[in-house]
Amino acid sequence: MFSIALKNLFQDKGRAAISIGGVAFSVLLIFILQGLYWGWHEKINIYTNSVDTDLWVVQEGFKDTFHTASFLPKAYKDKLEKIADVKEVNSLLNFRVALTVKGKENYNILIGFDAKNGIGGPAKIIKGNKEPKKEEIIIDTVFAKKNNLELGDKIKVYDKDLKISGISSGGDVIMAQYSFLNLEQADDFSPQKDFVNFYLVKLEDQSKKDEVIKKIKDALPNVNVLDREKFGENNRKLILESFIPILWVLVIIGFIIGVAVIGLTIYTATIEKTREYGILKAIGATNLQLYFVVIIQALISAIFGYILGIVFSYLVSYLANYFEPIFVTNFREIDFVYVFAATILMSFFAAFIPIKKISAIDPAIVFKG
Amino acid sequence: MKSILKIKNLTKIYGKGHTAVRAVDNVNLEVGASEVVLIMGPSGSGKTTLLSCAGALLRPTFGSIKINNQEITKLSDGALSKIRLKNIGFVFQSFNLLQALTAQENIEVVFNLVGIKRKEAKEKSRKLLEKLGLGGRLNHMPPQLSGGEQQRVAIARALALDADLILADEPTGNLDSKTGHEVLALLCKIACDEKRSVLVVSHDQRLRDVADRVITFEDGKIKNEEKRTYEHHDLVCGMKVNRTEFVASYNGKTYCFCSSNCLNKFKISPEKYINKH
Numbered sequence: 001m002f003s004i005a006l007k008n009l010f011q012d013k014g015r016a017a018i019s020i021g022g023v024a025f026s027v028l029l030i031f032i033l034q035g036l037y038w039g040w041h042e043k044i045n046i047y048t049n050s051v052d053t054d055l056w057v058v059q060e061g062f063k064d065t066f067h068t069a070s071f072l073p074k075a076y077k078d079k080l081e082k083i084a085d086v087k088e089v090n091s092l093l094n095f096r097v098a099l100t101v102k103g104k105e106n107y108n109i110l111i112g113f114d115a116k117n118g119i120g121g122p123a124k125i126i127k128g129n130k131e132p133k134k135e136e137i138i139i140d141t142v143f144a145k146k147n148n149l150e151l152g153d154k155i156k157v158y159d160k161d162l163k164i165s166g167i168s169s170g171g172d173v174i175m176a177q178y179s180f181l182n183l184e185q186a187d188d189f190s191p192q193k194d195f196v197n198f199y200l201v202k203l204e205d206q207s208k209k210d211e212v213i214k215k216i217k218d219a220l221p222n223v224n225v226l227d228r229e230k231f232g233e234n235n236r237k238l239i240l241e242s243f244i245p246i247l248w249v250l251v252i253i254g255f256i257i258g259v260a261v262i263g264l265t266i267y268t269a270t271i272e273k274t275r276e277y278g279i280l281k282a283i284g285a286t287n288l289q290l291y292f293v294v295i296i297q298a299l300i301s302a303i304f305g306y307i308l309g310i311v312f313s314y315l316v317s318y319l320a321n322y323f324e325p326i327f328v329t330n331f332r333e334i335d336f337v338y339v340f341a342a343t344i345l346m347s348f349f350a351a352f353i354p355i356k357k358i359s360a361i362d363p364a365i366v367f368k369g
Numbered sequence: 370m371k372s373i374l375k376i377k378n379l380t381k382i383y384g385k386g387h388t389a390v391r392a393v394d395n396v397n398l399e400v401g402a403s404e405v406v407l408i409m410g411p412s413g414s415g416k417t418t419l420l421s422c423a424g425a426l427l428r429p430t431f432g433s434i435k436i437n438n439q440e441i442t443k444l445s446d447g448a449l450s451k452i453r454l455k456n457i458g459f460v461f462q463s464f465n466l467l468q469a470l471t472a473q474e475n476i477e478v479v480f481n482l483v484g485i486k487r488k489e490a491k492e493k494s495r496k497l498l499e500k501l502g503l504g505g506r507l508n509h510m511p512p513q514l515s516g517g518e519q520q521r522v523a524i525a526r527a528l529a530l531d532a533d534l535i536l537a538d539e540p541t542g543n544l545d546s547k548t549g550h551e552v553l554a555l556l557c558k559i560a561c562d563e564k565r566s567v568l569v570v571s572h573d574q575r576l577r578d579v580a581d582r583v584i585t586f587e588d589g590k591i592k593n594e595e596k597r598t599y600e601h602h603d604l605v606c607g608m609k610v611n612r613t614e615f616v617a618s619y620n621g622k623t624y625c626f627c628s629s630n631c632l633n634k635f636k637i638s639p640e641k642y643i644n645k646h
Contacts, residue, residue, distance in 0.1 A: 001481060007469035279465045282426055283526065284454020285482055286447055363453075364426045366465050367417050367538055 001289055004280075005296035008273060015265055016301070022261025023305020023343065024312055029254035031313040031339050035329030037247050041240070042330050045232045046170035047178055050123035053090070053200035054209065056231045060222045064234040065094065065109075066173075071195040076220055080199055083215050087204045091196040092120040093186040099179065100156035101147045108143065109178045110157070112186020120200055122180050123170030127151055130166055132182050138166035140177035142325040157189060174326060201225075255342060258305075262350035266298050270354040277358055278365035290358045295351045302347035306340055372438070373533045373566040374400040374423060379432035381418050381589075392418040393429070394589035402533070405560045405567045407576050410586030416570040417538060419586070423568060424457055424536045425449045437533060454482055458527025458565075460556075462539035464519040466511040472498060472522045473507040479529040497525045501555070517548035524555060528563075535559065537569040541576070550628060553579050554606035561607050578627070579608050604642040605631035619643070 010016050048065070057080065059070035080089045093112030098105040113120030115131040122130065122138055128151045132138050137157070139149060144167050154161045162181070171178030187193070203212055213225040226234070270277070277290055313331070320327040381393040392415045400406050408416050421427035422434060425441050434441050436456050441449065459465075466475050476494030477487070485493070498507055501521045511519055520540060527535050537556065541549035557579045560567045569576060577583050577597070585593040599609035601624070608627045615626040619639045626632040635642055 001478075003474065004467065004470065004478065007474075011469040275465075276467050276469075279467065280478070281450070282424070282453065282459055282465075283479060283482070284450050284452075286450045289482065364421045366426070366459065366461055367421060 001293050002296055005293045006300065008269060008276075008293065009297045009300055012269070012272075015269060019262055019265035019301040020304045020308060022265065023258050023302055023346065024308035026254045026258030026261065026346065027306050027309025027339060027343055028312045028316060029257070030251050030342060031309060031331070031335065032316060032329065033247055033250050033254065034335045034339065035313065035317060035331045036327070037243060038330040038332055038335070039328040040174055040243065041236060043328050044173050044235050044238070047123050047173070048232055048235060049228070050170060051092075051200060051228075052119050052202075053228065054203045054206065055201040055213065055216075056226045056228070057199035057201055057216060057220075058224050058226060060224050062224060064238050066175075066235065066238050070094075070197050071192055072197065072199060072223065074194055074196055076199060076223070077196075079219055080201060080216065083212065083219060085204045085208045085212050085215075086201055088119075088202040090114050090117065090119045090200040091183060092198040092200055093183065093190055094197040095190065096176070097157055097189065101149065104147075106143070106147065107176050109173070109176050110186060110189065111178055111180045112183045112190070113180060115182035122166070122168030122178070124168060125166050126169050128164070128166035132165050132180060132185070134182070134185055135160070135162055136165035136181075136185075137162040138168050138180040139164055140171035140179065141167050141169045142172040143177040143179070145325050160188075172326065172328070255346060258343065258346040259349045262298055262301050262305075262347055263353055265301070266294060266350055267354045267357070269297065270294060270357050274357075274361055275365055278361050278363050281361060281363035282366040287359050291351075291355050294354045294358060295348070298347035298351040298354075299344070301350075302343045306343040309339075309343075310336070371402045372399050373402055373404075373436065374398070374568065375433075375435040375438075376419075376423060377433040377435075379419070379422060379434065380430050381415075381422060381427065382430045391589050393422065395432075396589070396591055398584070398591070400534070400566045400568055402566055403560050403564045404582070405557060405569065405580045407580035407583045408568070408570045408586050409572065409577075409583060410592075414586045415589035416586050418589075420536055420538055420568065420570050423534075424459060425452045454479070455530055456532050456534060458524075458529075458532040458535045460520070460523050460527050460535060460537040460540045462542035464511070464516075464523045464543070466519055466522055466526075468511055471508045471510055472503060472514060472518075475511070475522055476526050476529055479526055483530060494525070494529070497529060498522070501525050515548070516544050517551060520544060520548075520552050521555065524552070524559070528559065528565075533565055535565055535567045537567060537571075539571050539573070540569060541571065541573045547630075549573065549575065550630075551606075554603075554608050554627065554631075557609065558607035561609075578610070581609075601625035603627045603631050605634045 059072055062068045062070040077089055077091060080086060095110055097108055097110045099108045111120060118130060126141060149164060151164055153164050203209060209227060216225050217223060280290060317329040376396060376398040379393055379396045383390045383392055396419060410416050422429045429442055436452060441452055473494050476497055477490040480490030480493055495507060498504060503518060503521055506514060506518055541552055544552060553576060556567050559565050581597055583595045583597065584591055599611055601610045603610050603626045604624055606627060610625050610627050615629055615632040617624050617632055617635055626635060
């Protein structure tokens with residue numbers, strides 16, 4: 001019966017191609033959406049994960065770097081340094097600005113960090129200098145590609161021209177990119193001169209983390225202290241909460257397209273072969289054996305479509321990322337399993353209507369001319 | 370003679386009330402082993418309905434059908450499928466081969482349906498097709514075969530599981546005269562040599578000459594039944610024949626043949642056919 005299924009499916013090569021192509025398209029859609037989700041999920045924290053700190057001291061009520069702001073008095077730095085088991089304290093400025101490139105404004109996140117020790121600076125420098133001096137700026141490679149910028153080019157921040165001294169990677173958070181200035185330069189642009197946004201605290205002894213957090217909270221009013229994991233998790237939560245509902249709607253649409261395409265092609269193949277199914281029934285095939293033929297056809301379409309869909313996904317992902325760097329995907333091993341399971345499920349749903357049709361075929365059809 | 374098919378008081382009514390049609394009306398029929406029964410009659414007389422009921426494809430309204438002494442009218446659909454698979458072989462006017470499969474694969478399907486493994490099924494179907502003279506056509510697709518060859522593939526499929534009852538619906542309807550004759554000879558040979566019962570529905574008058582009984586059907590009823598007797602046996606094709614114009618003498622004995630084709634074959638090597646019988 002397997003060979004009947006195989007030959008029925010490939011007898012009309014055009015229809016087989018539509019069936020397999022339809023599944024491949026659906027797999028592509030589901031897989032790319034999954035890949036984008038996990039790509040963004042990972043991407044959103046590349047910078048914050050790269051910051052060499054044990055604790056983030058933030059204003060009380062601060063949740064994540066995208067939704068809430070944090071302002072801490074500059075005077076807190078000395079107080080933090082005096083707390084026992086605190087090894088090092090670094091200030092970090094973080095605010096949104098419009099960078100003007102060739103007369104066009106671009107939304108960006110400006111980071112002011114201590115360029116001498118590099119803490120809070122870019123995740124990775126791919127071109128130029130990692131220590132921006134006065135009137136210099138490090139921009140992200142995605143921002144550079146989007147605006148066709150190179151080392152030495154100038155961009156305007158407020159009314160000041162800054163020279164690009166470095167190009168970094170890992171500073172793309174989809175809706176904006178990070179740019180980096182030294183702390184003094186960033187302070188010039190800061191709207192709150194007596195404040196910084198975060199303090200990055202390194203510990204003498206990791207085992208005393210909880211103890212130090214408590215001491216900081218006791219010593220400084222209106223602050224919260226987050227460890228690296230919690231800080232990253234808050235940012236990731238944003239992606240999870242914002243994108244998952246949209247993602248699921250699109251994944252379900254992809255799934256329905258897959259079911260519809262396989263279902264339609266298997267259904268038309270079944271209708272076209274009604275007489276042959278009647279012949280098989282007449283010579284003694286049971287309904288179950290005929291269902292098997294239909295299910296195998298749907299499964300073959302699904303498996304070939306899945307393989308093709310995965311290949312297309314990699315191709316589309318590569319090309320899309322090449323032309324639009326914001327398009328970052330991360331294909332996890334487990335997603336191959338999930339998408340395969342979804343594809344198999346698609347084929348079972350798709351086989352349902354043709355199966356109903358087959359059970360209604362009258363074997364006496366064989367006597368009709 | 371052992372009864373293979375026994376039909377008693379068979380009635381099939383289509384529709385209800387004023388529109389009801391009695392396609393088969395209280396028919397009794399028995400077909401024995403090795404017997405070739407021909408049902409003739411005008412279109413719409415109920416021949417095909419009778420064949421469908423006998424073939425476990427259609428449930429009768431009333432009456433009983435026994436195949437090898439097993440009552441089939443009350444069986445479930447699944448059980449009827451098994452009866453069709455193991456006890457009945459079908460031969461159709463339009464051959465009804467599966468178009469996506471080769472000649473050999475069309476036979477293999479039947480073996481696969483009873484669970485015979487692929488390799489064994491392949492071997493059995495090859496032997497069967499070779500026996501029917503289609504050894505050189507194993508891998509041909511149905512459209513690549515002539516009408517006669519397609520019908521022989523269909524006959525091979527009907528014989529694959531040694532069914533006792535062969536039901537043939539206009540088996541020569543789509544064939545030219547010569548090929549039709551070859552198919553008839555083949556069906557007769559099967560009935561004679563392999564002790565199978567053959568129930569044929571046809572308009573083809575040539576079939577009268579090979580049937581043991583000819584039943585005339587009209588308005589769903591048996592109008593006439595004629596038992597045929599034969600004096601001779603065509604040694605080449607196995608058909609039963611009466612004295613014909615195709616006669617040959619050998620070693621003082623006279624032999625009759627169904628056609629000039631068989632006569633000529635006999636003349637080339639008479640001992641081959643005499644020794645065979």
